[in-house]
Structures are given as C-alpha cells and as structure tokens.
Amino acid sequence: MIDIADQLKAVHREVSAGSDETIGVLLRRTYDAAAADVWDAVTDPDRLRRWFLPVSGDLREGGSFQVEGNASGEVLTCAPPKLLRLTWGAPTSVVELRLTEDADERTTVELEHTVPKAMAGSGAGALYVGPGWDGAFLGLALYLAGEVHEGFDPVAAADAPETQRFNAGSIDAWAAVVAESGTASADELNAAVAMAEGQYTPDLD
Numbered sequence: 001m002i003d004i005a006d007q008l009k010a011v012h013r014e015v016s017a018g019s020d021e022t023i024g025v026l027l028r029r030t031y032d033a034a035a036a037d038v039w040d041a042v043t044d045p046d047r048l049r050r051w052f053l054p055v056s057g058d059l060r061e062g063g064s065f066q067v068e069g070n071a072s073g074e075v076l077t078c079a080p081p082k083l084l085r086l087t088w089g090a091p092t093s094v095v096e097l098r099l100t101e102d103a104d105e106r107t108t109v110e111l112e113h114t115v116p117k118a119m120a121g122s123g124a125g126a127l128y129v130g131p132g133w134d135g136a137f138l139g140l141a142l143y144l145a146g147e148v149h150e151g152f153d154p155v156a157a158a159d160a161p162e163t164q165r166f167n168a169g170s171i172d173a174w175a176a177v178v179a180e181s182g183t184a185s186a187d188e189l190n191a192a193v194a195m196a197e198g199q200y201t202p203d204l205d
Contacts, residue, residue, distance in 0.1 A: 123183025
C-alpha cells in the first residue's frame with residue numbers, strides 16, 4: 001500500500017508558457033539517494049525496466065532510444081550525473097531532466113517537458129503528460145526506497161486500482177495548477193480533465 005496523499009504532496013508541479021510558441025510542465029521531487037545512484041536508475045536499461053518501462057537503443061549523447069509501448073526519441077545532452085535532455089515522441093517535444101545533490105546525499109530531480117503550443121493547444125495540455133510523469137516519479141521513489149523487487153511489472157502496476165486512485169489525485173493536482181496558471185480556458189481544462197480520466201483512471205467511477 002502506498003500513501004497516496006503523501007506521494008502526491010512530495011511533487012512540486014508547474015505549468016508555464018515558456019515563450020509565445022511553447023507550453024511546459026515542470027515537476028520537482030527530492031529523493032533520499034545520491035545523485036550518482038539516481039542517475040544510474042534513470043539511465044541504465046536494466047534498472048529502468050524494473051520501475052519504469054523497457055528501454056532499448058543507445059542512451060548516450062547523440063543516440064536514439066525507444067520506450068516499449070511509448071515514445072521514441074534522441075538524446076540531445078547527456079552530462080552525468082546532472083543533466084539529461086532528449087526528444088520525446090517528436091523533435092519539438094523536449095524533456096530535460098536535472099539532478100542536484102545536497103550535502104546529505106539527497107537528490108532533487110527536476111523534469112521539464114516542453115512542447116509547441118500547436119501541439120499542446122493550451123496549458124490544459126499538461127493533463128496529457130503530467131499524470132504520466134507523476135507516475136514515473138512515484139515509481140522512481142518506490143524503487144529507490146527498495147519497495148520494488150525483482151519480478152515487478154510496471155505495466156501491470158500502472159493499471160492497478162491503487163495506481164488509478166493515485167492518478168485521480170494527480171489529475172486533480174494538475175487541473176488546479178493549470179487553473180492557477182491562467183494558461184487555459186475553463187472549457188479547455190474541462191476537456192483535458194475528461195481525456196486524462198479516460199486515459200489514467202479508466203476503471204474508477
């Protein structure tokens with residue numbers, strides 16, 4: 001059992017119009033692990049498959065990759081253990097992962113995903129990706145805490161009732177952030193919430 005409320009509160013979320021042409025989402029969370037360990041967990045295919053999804057390809061700078069059943073892309077910057085920048089599904093969809101370690105060997109992870117406004121439509125586009133990244137941050141937290149064991153199936157776990165309840169809370173959190181940001185109309189936000197519920201909480205009433 002996970003503490004859904006605590007896991008949701010552990011993540012800071014932002015939605016921004018980074019420029020006249022782009023919309024971005026940003027997530028931030030601190031983990032009780034050294035930066036080198038966190039970096040390895042998010043770049044080593046053998047570790048990624050245990051808490052995220054199987055990833056194939058070349059994860060070095062200039063290489064390309066494929067996430068099983070999800071996005072493909074190219075690695076634009078790989079500067080361990082601090083910065084990973086890559087395309088995600090399209091050349092103009094860019095994910096940047098930043099790691100900062102403090103004196104107590106705790107690591108803050110920031111993930112910023114930026115897409116053109118033409119792709120996102122408005123800030124409500126955060127609902128298309130935000131809950132998914134929340135789920136990834138949760139999976140990483142459980143893995144680093146030693147709560148993910150060999151044989152764990154991330155795909156099956158993503159469909160579990162407990163995960164869908166977490167997703168419902170994530171959708172609510174992102175909807176509140178979008179509303180506060182002023183980057184979407186009420187109609188745009190309502191439509192995006194309905195889409196997110198169909199994708200991330202299909203079995204919940």
